[in-house]
Amino acid sequence: MEIAGHMDVYASGALYEGLRGTKTFVLAAHRHRVCFMLELGLHSPSHTSRSNSPAILRNPKYLSLLHHLRFYIPEIYPQLENIVFLDDDAVVQKDLTPHFSLDLHGNVNRAVETCLEAFHRYYKYLNFSNPLISSKLDPQACGWAFGMNVFDLIAWRKANVTARYHCRQEQNIERTLWKLGTLPPGLLAFYGLTEPLDRRWHVLGLGYDVNIDNRLIETAAVIHYMGT
DSSP states (O other): OEEETTEEOOEEEEEEEOGGGEEEEEEEETTTTEEEEEEEEEEOOOHHHHHHSOGGGGOHHHHOGGGGGGGGHHHHSTTOSEEEEEOTTEEEOSOOGGGGGOOOTTOSEEEOBOTTTTSOBHHHHSOTTSHHHHTTOOTTOBOBOSSEEEEEHHHHHHHTHHHHHHHHHHHTTTSOSOOSSSHHHHHHHTTTOEEEOOGGGEEEEETTOTTSOHHHHHHOSEEEEOOO
16 A cells, blocks of 8 residues: 555554444554554444445545545654655656655645635534534635645654544544544644645646646646546
């Protein structure tokens, strides 16, 4: 399983079901002999509720626990200082090494912002009727995308981003803060720690957005197939 362009991690794991149907995924990353546990509050529905639930709730894209490995990159690569993260539906068209000299100005994550196009601000992803969200975040904050991200792992460890992610997962055990996916907890974990990335580095929306300029696609460093 490829996490980033510079190294591979070969992982295996087992899924256990505990009290209240909570699923715990125990994963071992063999390259660095890292072992950790993901306890994500994914409740096991009955056969009836599973068959009657919306299709999106049964989509492996949202249910796969391996998608959450991105929140453990500093543990998987304990000796790295920075890394370029790519989703498996992204295509690299240009050299990405200049990213290793970019200044993140003390932030952890560099990503393309999505609030200026057909995407959404924070209030579209998170439940701002819950005080755990509304008391800490700006609903108009600009969202951003996973798919191509530059992570400063030194700043990540200093800010303890993985612990922030764990905290939010525990708060969302009943899915009252957000429903599905890795982007909502990412928006929370990296809140106030994200530096905008020039969109020419990462063009989003291929596969469903027919209005993307062909010239932008041709000149982009990374193009991201996010639709079917």
